[in-house]
Amino acid sequence: MMLRIVKMGGNETRELPIINLSDKNLKQNTELWSFTRDSVREAMEHHGWFVAEYNNFPTGLHQSILEAAKELLDLPVEIKLKNENHKAGHGYITMMSDGQPVHEGLGIDQVNDVQQCRGFSRLMWPDDHDDNDRFCETVHAYAKMQAELEQLVIRMLFESYNVEKYTEKYIGGTRYLLRLLKYRRLPNGEPNRKFISHTDKSFISILHQNHITGLMLKSEKEDVWYHFTPSPTRFVVIAGDAIMAWSNDRIKACYHKVEMESVEMRYSLGFFSFQEGMISTPEEMVDKDHPLAYNPFHHDGLLEYYETLEVHLKAHRTMTKAYCGIP
Numbered sequence: 001m002m003l004r005i006v007k008m009g010g011n012e013t014r015e016l017p018i019i020n021l022s023d024k025n026l027k028q029n030t031e032l033w034s035f036t037r038d039s040v041r042e043a044m045e046h047h048g049w050f051v052a053e054y055n056n057f058p059t060g061l062h063q064s065i066l067e068a069a070k071e072l073l074d075l076p077v078e079i080k081l082k083n084e085n086h087k088a089g090h091g092y093i094t095m096m097s098d099g100q101p102v103h104e105g106l107g108i109d110q111v112n113d114v115q116q117c118r119g120f121s122r123l124m125w126p127d128d129h130d131d132n133d134r135f136c137e138t139v140h141a142y143a144k145m146q147a148e149l150e151q152l153v154i155r156m157l158f159e160s161y162n163v164e165k166y167t168e169k170y171i172g173g174t175r176y177l178l179r180l181l182k183y184r185r186l187p188n189g190e191p192n193r194k195f196i197s198h199t200d201k202s203f204i205s206i207l208h209q210n211h212i213t214g215l216m217l218k219s220e221k222e223d224v225w226y227h228f229t230p231s232p233t234r235f236v237v238i239a240g241d242a243i244m245a246w247s248n249d250r251i252k253a254c255y256h257k258v259e260m261e262s263v264e265m266r267y268s269l270g271f272f273s274f275q276e277g278m279i280s281t282p283e284e285m286v287d288k289d290h291p292l293a294y295n296p297f298h299h300d301g302l303l304e305y306y307e308t309l310e311v312h313l314k315a316h317r318t319m320t321k322a323y324c325g326i327p
């Protein structure tokens with residue numbers, strides 16, 4: 001993977017680390033696979049994230065999931081409030097400015113289970129079967145595609161660390177959350193900077209969005225912020241706090257934030273993986289340069305712990321260290 005720094009009129013803009021994960025020849029035990037797998041690991045260790053170029057999904061899905069997000073987030077607040085979930089960031093969230101919601105999100109837990117999608121769409125559109133069937137189908141198709149992408153990344157990472165023997169157990173024990181998000185500029189015309197720099201509590205997160213820019217990602221090793229340039233076939237793969245602990249700090253959870261100033265709405269989709277059971281650092285990750293840094297922990301326990309923290313601490317990966325780190 002090449003990283004070039006492009007100079008533009010005195011301002012320095014760094015080229016995004018983009019990895020093509022949709023080549024039809026990308027099959028295990030090929031040179032292309034090994035090269036791509038190594039690029040994924042290198043990017044995750046260097047930046048904590050990368051952009052996947054990925055087009056293995058039906059044409060039209062990008063547009064239909066964005067329309068579904070719009071339709072959902074346009075519902076009245078009293079309906080959206082029905083999306084309750086006690087787990088950190090799993091239910092309806094909103095941030096206000098001058099009495100107006102400028103950031104809103106809804107979460108569909110266990111989104112790869114069609115019954116969960118159905119339950120969610122019935123909750124949102126109790127009387128309209130057409131709307132809720134269409135929404136459910138779109139969301140489920142999108143979640144299927146995203147889970148395939150997440151599992152491809154996992155296969156590559158586990159193989160590159162020589163721990164592929166744990167891959168199937170990991171995949172079998174994964175629960176996915178889909179969050180549909182909407183951002184607007186502040187009523188006074190100022191940029192919306194409400195979604196402050198934070199790390200995700202997931203294992204892996206995948207971000208995708210409409211054409212309105214605003215997402216920024218911090219590179220771990222370079223210590224600089226990259227501006228993401230969206231496209232229908234670009235997905236940002238981000239390391240969460242759980243993979244940081246699993247990998248014994250070889251991969252660091254990625255700090256990211258949103259700053260948007262467009263008059264048009266920004267819609268985005270966050271797809272997050274969580275483990276149902278215990279997460280423990282494989283012994284293969286431990287050596288004299290990397291002494292064991294985390295005790296085994298329950299992913300849900302980590303989420304519950306984050307729920308007890310005040311808002312600024314919640315944003316920090318250091319709290320994962322506080323929860324299950326070995327001092």
Ligand SMILES: O=C(O)CCC(=O)C(=O)O
Pocket residue numbers: 179181200207208209215256257258268269270
């Ligand atoms: O809207 C985005 O692109 C970012 C969302 C995000 O960081 C999150 O939901 O955790």
Ligand SMILES: [Fe+2]
Pocket residue numbers: 198199200256
């Ligand atoms: Fe995030």
